[in-house]
Every structure is written in C-alpha cells, then in structure tokens.
Amino acid sequence: MTQKAIYPGTFDPFTNGHLDVLERALNIFAEVVVVIAENSQKRTLFSFEERFDMITKVVQDYSSVSVEVLHDGLLADYARQLGARAIVRGVRQVKDFEYEFQMSLLNRHLYPEVTTVFLMPNVKYTYVASSIIREVAMLDGDVSKFVHPFVLDMLHRKLEESKMNKK
C-alpha cells in the first residue's frame, strides 16, 4: 500500500496554492515529503537553502510532512530511494496537463512502481504561479493573500537586496 508520497517542485517561492495541494495530499497519504528539486529550464530567485527554510517554516505544524532537497539526479531515483510510490502534482488549468502528462510517463518509465497523482487546488489558486508572485512582488504589488507571512517577508527582503545590488 502507498503510505508515503513525494511532492516535488521548484517552489520559487512556495505559495498558498502549493500548501493547498499539500493539505489535500495529506488526506490521502500517511506521510508526504516535499522535495525541492531543480527544473533545468528555470533560474531561481531563492537558493535551495532559502527554499528549504521557507517551506520548513510553513509546514512546521504538520507532523507528517518533511522537507528534502534534491540537488541533482533524477526525481524517479530519489523517489525509489525514499520508498515513495506516489508523486503528487498540482494541476490548475488544462495548459498544465501536457507537461505533467509527459513528466508522469517519463517518471513511470524510470521507476515503474511509481504513480503520479494529480490534485486540483482550490479554484482561488488556479491563476497563482510562483513566477507571477515574484513579478507582482517585484513591482510592489500586494501578494499577501497568496503566500505565508514568512514567505512574504523573505520575498520583500530578497527584492530589496536585488534593488540595492542594481544601484
């Protein structure tokens, strides 16, 4: 039986939409490991360490959640190593599907015992994405409804830093 699931992503930053998916996963699985991984197509604002700190803080009250970092290597191999047979992914809109479908089949090819489980977040998060959050925050827009206060604070500090560096 599948007890342990992994919830992988870039999480740059971790949003309330991600948290919503995580909470849904906890209704199904006894244990969920949030895996901060690298997407080779993305350059991140936050380092692995910063994302680890932010997610650890956001999930501190969830006893069946742990946070891990996959610095390199395949997610499928990591899932096997952890003994996880389920990969949780959030899908918000139809356009997410093609990419998710491809990743899911590839991961299954690499680790035949693994199943990807797609969960839909609350509709209020369907238009939320980490890149949009970063952009709105960068332009001094209010993103407080979409991220945990600790993440908001980290975002403000990081953006302040990058503005200082540009001067």
Ligand code: COA
């Ligand atoms: N709420 C809000 N936003 C959500 C969301 C939700 N519920 N679910 C997904 N998203 C958004 C994210 O914010 C992100 O937006 P962005 O592109 O604007 O940053 C986007 O949807 C998807 O990102 P995320 O969920 O963070 O995952 P990802 O697609 O960046 O992650 C990996 C892909 C890291 C899981 C994948 O590249 C991987 O497995 N890497 C490890 C190496 C490997 O094995 N590669 C082969 C994979 S087959």
